[in-house]
Amino acid sequence: MEMNDLKAVNAAINAEIQEQKERVDTIDFKMVTFSLGGKDYGVDIMNVKEIAKADKFTYVPNAASFVRGVYNLRGDIIPIVDLRTFFHLPIEKKSADGSENMLILRIGDKVFGTIVDQIDKVVGINSETIQPPHPIFGDINIKYISGVVEKQGQLFIILDVIRIFTYQEEEKTRTAAIPDSGSDTYYAPPAAESATEEPKKAALSDSALDFIKESLSALKHFSATIINDDWIRRRFVDWTTTRPEGEVQLKNQADADEFLSSFYSPDTGRFWDDDYAQIVKNILPNMSSSVIQVWNPGCGKGYETFSFACILKTRYPDAQIKIWANDNDIMAISSAPNMVFDLDEVPEYCRSFMVRGSSGYSFNQSVKDSIMFEYHDVLHANPFPDLDIILSRDLLSFMTAQDQEKIMADFGEKIKNSGVIILGRNEEMPGREWRRIANDPVSAYMRNE
Structure with missing residues (x-):
C-alpha cells in the first residue's frame, strides 16, 4: 500500500473514532442509578420525582406480596412497592437505622414509592449507546427492561418503569394488585371499573391469580396454560380461602412448592403403588x-x-x-x-x-x-x-x-x-x-x- 493511501486510511479511522467519541460524549439521557440484588440498575430521571428514606409503612390488607403498604409523603398517600420482592430478588439486611431506600416515581398522573437496596447517583449517557435488553443481563423478566448501557466500565440495566406500573390489558401486568394513591382500594384496570362491587372483586381476584401464575413461572418454571387451567383455578380458590389474610401471593420457593403440592400425579419419583x-x-x-x-x-x-x-x-x-x-x-x-x-x-x-x-x-x-x-x-x-x-x-x-x-x-x-x-x-x-x-x-x- 502506498504511503499516501496509508495516511488516508488512518485519517478515516481517526475521524471515525473522533465521531464516535463525540457521539458518546453527547449526553441526552440521564438516569438515576441504584442496586438490586447486587446488580446495577437505572431509571429515566424524568420518571423520578425524588429520593427518600422511610421505615414505617401502613399495612394494606390483601395486597400483593410486593406491596409493603402505603406511605404519607408530605400529605400525599402513596403505595410502596418493594422491587426486590417484585422481581424475586434477595433482600439485604436493613441498616442500623432500619430505614429503606426509596425512589419516588411519577408515572403519568400517579406517584409510587419503590424500595431498592442502595441509591447511587445520576448518570448521563448518550441514548445511542443503549443496547437492546437480553436475559443474560439481569435476574428479572426481560419485558421489564428497556435496555442496557455501559458507562466507565460499569454495566447498568435500565428498567422500563412505565411498563412495570402501567396496566396493559394485553400484558396483564401486576399493577392491578397495587393500591391506588390516596385510597385504601386497589388500582384496577379501566375494563374492570364498575359501580358495583362484584366486578371490582373479580378484577382483584383475576389480578391475584395472574400474579400467582407469573410467580409459578419464575419460581418453578410452571406454565399456567389450557393444559392445567382447570386445576390452577380450583387450587387458587382453595388457596385464597385457607391462607391467612394478606398472605395470598407466592413470596418464595417454599410458597410455590406448597401451592403446587396437590398438582403432582400419585407416586411421583417412586414405584407406583x-x-x-x-x-x-x-x-x-x-x-x-x-x-x-x-x-x-x-x-x-x-x-x-x-x-x-x-x-x-x-x-x-x-x-x-x-x-x-x-x-x-x-x-x-x-x-x-x-x-x-x-x-x-x-x-x-x-x-x-x-x-x-x-x-x-x-x-x-x-x-x-x-x-x-x-x-x-x-x-x-x-x-x-x-x-x-x-x-x-x-x-x-x-x-x-x-x-x-x-x-x-x-x-x-x-x-x-x-x-x-x-x-x-x-x-x-x-x-x-x-x-x-x-x-x-x-x-x-x-x-x-
Whole structure:
C-alpha cells in the first residue's frame, strides 16, 4: 500500500473514532442509578420525582406480596412497592437505622414509592449507546427492561418503569394488585371499573391469580396454560380461602412448592403403588398389535418406567413391549437400567418380574430388554415409529407455552389413531380431537373416532 493511501486510511479511522467519541460524549439521557440484588440498575430521571428514606409503612390488607403498604409523603398517600420482592430478588439486611431506600416515581398522573437496596447517583449517557435488553443481563423478566448501557466500565440495566406500573390489558401486568394513591382500594384496570362491587372483586381476584401464575413461572418454571387451567383455578380458590389474610401471593420457593403440592400425579419419583397400578391397567384398551410401542418422556430415575413395564406385561402378556424412556437428567438416566432394590420396597404387581442378585433384587432380563433408557431432550426430534401409548405425567406443565404446543402437536403426530396418551393427574389434552377415557387420578386420552 502506498504511503499516501496509508495516511488516508488512518485519517478515516481517526475521524471515525473522533465521531464516535463525540457521539458518546453527547449526553441526552440521564438516569438515576441504584442496586438490586447486587446488580446495577437505572431509571429515566424524568420518571423520578425524588429520593427518600422511610421505615414505617401502613399495612394494606390483601395486597400483593410486593406491596409493603402505603406511605404519607408530605400529605400525599402513596403505595410502596418493594422491587426486590417484585422481581424475586434477595433482600439485604436493613441498616442500623432500619430505614429503606426509596425512589419516588411519577408515572403519568400517579406517584409510587419503590424500595431498592442502595441509591447511587445520576448518570448521563448518550441514548445511542443503549443496547437492546437480553436475559443474560439481569435476574428479572426481560419485558421489564428497556435496555442496557455501559458507562466507565460499569454495566447498568435500565428498567422500563412505565411498563412495570402501567396496566396493559394485553400484558396483564401486576399493577392491578397495587393500591391506588390516596385510597385504601386497589388500582384496577379501566375494563374492570364498575359501580358495583362484584366486578371490582373479580378484577382483584383475576389480578391475584395472574400474579400467582407469573410467580409459578419464575419460581418453578410452571406454565399456567389450557393444559392445567382447570386445576390452577380450583387450587387458587382453595388457596385464597385457607391462607391467612394478606398472605395470598407466592413470596418464595417454599410458597410455590406448597401451592403446587396437590398438582403432582400419585407416586411421583417412586414405584407406583398397587392401587394406582390397577387403575392404570384397567383404563388400557384392548390392543391387537403384536408389539406395543411406548414413549415415556421425562422418565426420571426409571421408577415410573419399570412400574409401567410390569403393568403392560401383565395387561398384554402375548405382546412384545417396547418402551423408549427419555430424560435430560444424565445422572438419573444412566443409573436407571442397573438399579437394585430391597424386595420390600417393590410393589406386589412387580415382584414376579424380579430376580435376586448378590446386591439385592433387580428386574429380570425380559423387563430390561423391553426398556431403552436414553439421554434425550423431549424438545428435540424424536424419530419413533407410530406409538400405541405415550406416558408423560406432569411434564408438559413445566415447559413454556410455546414448547407445550410443540410437544402436544408431536404427540398427535406420533400416536396411532387407536393409541392412548396418559398425562399428569391434573393435566388435560386440549382440543376436540381428543376424548378423555379416564379421570382422576389418571388423566388419559384417545383420539375421537
